[in-house]
Amino acid sequence: MKKSLFILAGLVAILSPGYSQNVRVAEVLTYGRDRWVPFMTSNTVFNITNTSVEVTAISFTIPGGSMGANGALHITAVTSSGTSNINTKSMIFRYGGTVLKRPAMNIATSNKVTLDFYLFNRASESSQVSIPAGTGATSWTEFNTAPATFTINTAIDQTFTVGLSNAVASDSMNLEQFSLRVLRKP
Amino acid sequence: MFYKRIFCIFGLSVLLLPLVVNSQNLKIGGILDYGSRSNAPFYATAVMVNVSNTTAETTVASTTIPGGLMGSNGFLRVSAIMSADFTNNNTKVVRFRFGGQLVNAFDIVDARSWSKQINIWNTNTPTGQIAGAGTNVAIVSYGSLQGPMFNGSVNTAIDQPLICTVSNGVATDSLNLESFMVTMMPFNRPALTESTPVYGPNMTIAGVLSQFSDGYRPLIVNTTPTTAPALSLAENTVFSGTIPGGSMASNGTLRVTFMTDQTSNGNLKYMTVRYGGEIVRQWATSLTTHWMGSFTMSNRASLTNQISGGISSAAVSFSQTGMLPANIFVDSSVDQPLICTVSNSLATDTITGRAFIVECERAN
Numbered sequence: 001m002k003k004s005l006f007i008l009a010g011l012v013a014i015l016s017p018g019y020s021q022n023v024r025v026a027e028v029l030t031y032g033r034d035r036w037v038p039f040m041t042s043n044t045v046f047n048i049t050n051t052s053v054e055v056t057a058i059s060f061t062i063p064g065g066s067m068g069a070n071g072a073l074h075i076t077a078v079t080s081s082g083t084s085n086i087n088t089k090s091m092i093f094r095y096g097g098t099v100l101k102r103p104a105m106n107i108a109t110s111n112k113v114t115l116d117f118y119l120f121n122r123a124s125e126s127s128q129v130s131i132p133a134g135t136g137a138t139s140w141t142e143f144n145t146a147p148a149t150f151t152i153n154t155a156i157d158q159t160f161t162v163g164l165s166n167a168v169a170s171d172s173m174n175l176e177q178f179s180l181r182v183l184r185k186p
Numbered sequence: 187m188f189y190k191r192i193f194c195i196f197g198l199s200v201l202l203l204p205l206v207v208n209s210q211n212l213k214i215g216g217i218l219d220y221g222s223r224s225n226a227p228f229y230a231t232a233v234m235v236n237v238s239n240t241t242a243e244t245t246v247a248s249t250t251i252p253g254g255l256m257g258s259n260g261f262l263r264v265s266a267i268m269s270a271d272f273t274n275n276n277t278k279v280v281r282f283r284f285g286g287q288l289v290n291a292f293d294i295v296d297a298r299s300w301s302k303q304i305n306i307w308n309t310n311t312p313t314g315q316i317a318g319a320g321t322n323v324a325i326v327s328y329g330s331l332q333g334p335m336f337n338g339s340v341n342t343a344i345d346q347p348l349i350c351t352v353s354n355g356v357a358t359d360s361l362n363l364e365s366f367m368v369t370m371m372p373f374n375r376p377a378l379t380e381s382t383p384v385y386g387p388n389m390t391i392a393g394v395l396s397q398f399s400d401g402y403r404p405l406i407v408n409t410t411p412t413t414a415p416a417l418s419l420a421e422n423t424v425f426s427g428t429i430p431g432g433s434m435a436s437n438g439t440l441r442v443t444f445m446t447d448q449t450s451n452g453n454l455k456y457m458t459v460r461y462g463g464e465i466v467r468q469w470a471t472s473l474t475t476h477w478m479g480s481f482t483m484s485n486r487a488s489l490t491n492q493i494s495g496g497i498s499s500a501a502v503s504f505s506q507t508g509m510l511p512a513n514i515f516v517d518s519s520v521d522q523p524l525i526c527t528v529s530n531s532l533a534t535d536t537i538t539g540r541a542f543i544v545e546c547e548r549a550n
Binding site for chain 2: 041042043044045070071072076078080084103105106107109110111112113114115116117118120121122123128129130131132137138139140141142143144145146147176177179183185
């Protein structure tokens with residue numbers, strides 16, 4: 001009985017298409033993948049106050065090889081400030097321990113930052129490019145610095161973290177929303 | 187006997203494989219992981235391409251959009267990063283062309299790098315498109331935009347090239363394509379089958395392509411122009427739709443993208459988006475010919491609590507603003523209306539809704 005089940009499963013595997021959405025990709029083309037689902041999402045408030053020490057709000061592992069040599073990470077996040085002043089309040093995105101981006105709320109009226117950016121593998125699982133890694137808080141615009149390049153080995157499991165940091169301890173900031181998607185392209 | 191063993195091993199691996207690879211319901215660190223392997227860009231390259239010592243327009247990225255893949259209401263989202271090796275005031279132009287038609291051109295004079303995102307929507311027909319920022323000089327992708335919007339007539343029923351070019355105004359300058367990615371959102375497109383001859387030679391399709399599965403996909407695509415009544419200061423609904431109950435699940439996200447065109451003067455024009463009667467985003471713009479915005483609204487580990495963009499006098503989308511996010515309480519487990527209204531601060535002004543797109547990213 002068990003043998004029959006395994007044999008049946010084997011036959012199903014042989015006859016089934018290679019991808020989960022009934023799409024078989026023979027070589028380079030991978031289009032037609034209509035589903036975008038987050039690899040990681042957290043929409044509950046994470047607050048830090050009365051500390052100037054960086055606090056990790058989210059930490060998870062991206063399995064090695066998930067992106068593929070030409071894949072990307074798509075990161076969206078929203079932070080808010082409980083204190084509207086010019087003190088720097090940062091969120092810090094790290095992948096494999098490397099800071100990808102450190103956007104800051106730092107103008108007197110700033111109460112919110114919405115971020116939307118990608119990290120692209122550059123035909124290699126250990127070479128990446130993204131928007132500048134500085135404190136700028138705008139996603140789709142011009143920058144006065146060069147794009148950020150990295151040498152993170154995405155072929156192995158790597159930790160992704162989102163940290164929050166107040167420059168002045170008495171300030172308050174919140175991570176309101178975070179999503180990360182892995183757009184796989186071998 | 188040998189083949190039975192092979193099948194047994196293969197069968198066992200197939201039975202166990204979903205536990206390892208198919209992470210649809212996997213939790214990592216207590217937070218949901220929704221299967222990274224479900225996502226893939228239509229086209230992506232991040233290999234640097236340099237153009238220097240020439241003033242000629244040079245193609246730095248190119249792909250082909252197969253005919254029929256977008257449908258009548260599908261859209262393309264192009265995301266690119268560019269850089270310049272020298273910061274100066276010389277003209278440096280980046281252009282995006284679809285089917286030979288110029289979708290967007292922008293001229294950079296003193297920046298070091300740019301991140302650009304363009305949405306190209308089919309307008310109820312496979313042979314008509316609109317897109318923000320036609321041939322203006324604005325760098326921003328979302329916000330108040332000067333210059334004409336793109337009104338295209340590309341026949342997407344047949345294969346069409348989508349390319350990015352750069353040109354230096356002074357030959358000694360040096361420009362780089364850093365990354366170029368195209369994602370595709372078909373809508374109102376017939377299901378594709380293996381016999382549908384729309385894919386390239388390197389791809390076959392077995393069975394039906396799942397285009398409305400439980401992932402991130404368009405829920406509302408409306409590109410029918412709707413102009414608010416003349417000489418009215420009242421809020422006027424230009425787009426509306428229904429978000430099906432439960433479609434987001436308790437951690438899902440709606441992404442709303444819109445575009446308007448309007449009288450270009452200093453008078454403020456307002457846009458308000460309401461979900462279940464609650465304001466989730468409100469903006470104002472002036473001194474622009476058209477306006478493009480995008481925001482997200484997410485369920486907060488609950489079907490009845492959402493975080494969204496909030497209210498701002500600024501027209502920007504993905505940036506730093508002086509407003510707090512909106513924290514609202516709408517029961518997303520039942521059908522809820524999503525309504526977009528516009529209004530003028532001076533009755534003689536006009537404002538027209540041109541595109542209203544809602545995508546849903548489901549997460550349990």
